Amino acid sequence: MPSPAGGRDDLDRRLTDLGELIRSQRELARMSVRRLSELAGVSNPYLSQIERGLRKPSADILQQIAAALQISAETLYERAGLLSSDRTHQVGVREAIAADPMLSSEQRQALLQVYESFVATTADDDG
Numbered sequence: 001m002p003s004p005a006g007g008r009d010d011l012d013r014r015l016t017d018l019g020e021l022i023r024s025q026r027e028l029a030r031m032s033v034r035r036l037s038e039l040a041g042v043s044n045p046y047l048s049q050i051e052r053g054l055r056k057p058s059a060d061i062l063q064q065i066a067a068a069l070q071i072s073a074e075t076l077y078e079r080a081g082l083l084s085s086d087r088t089h090q091v092g093v094r095e096a097i098a099a100d101p102m103l104s105s106e107q108r109q110a111l112l113q114v115y116e117s118f119v120a121t122t123a124d125d126d127g
Contacts, residue, residue, distance in 0.1 A: 016053035018079040024098045039068035
C-alpha cells in the first residue's frame with residue numbers, strides 16, 4: 001500500500017513540473033515575472049512561488065496564466081494534476097517547443113519566432 005508521503009512526492013513533482021513549464025513559457029515569451037503577473041492578474045510573489053513549485057494554483061489561476069502566456073490551459077491543468085495525462089489531446093506548437101529537452105533556450109526562442117511569423121502570415125492570407 002502506498003504511503004501518504006508517496007502521494008506528497010507525486011504532488012511535489014507535479015508542482016515542480018508545472019512551475020518549470022510556466023517559467024519556460026514565460027522565458028520564451030521574453031516576459032518578466034512582474035509582467036506575467038500583471039497580465040495574469042496574480043501577485044508577483046504568488047507567481048514566483050508557483051514557478052518554484054511551492055504553491056498549487058487553482059484552475060482559475062492556471063487559466064489566467066495560460067491566457068497571459070497564450071498557451072493551452074489544458075496543458076497547465078494536466079501538469080497540475082487537474083486533468084488526467086492519459087487522455088488524448090493535441091499539444092500546441094508552443095508547448096511542444098517548450099517541452100523539448102534537446103533545445104537550448106536560444107533555439108526555443110528562434111523556433112517560436114519562426115512559428116509566430118508563419119501564423120501571422122497565415123492569418124494575413126486568410127483575411
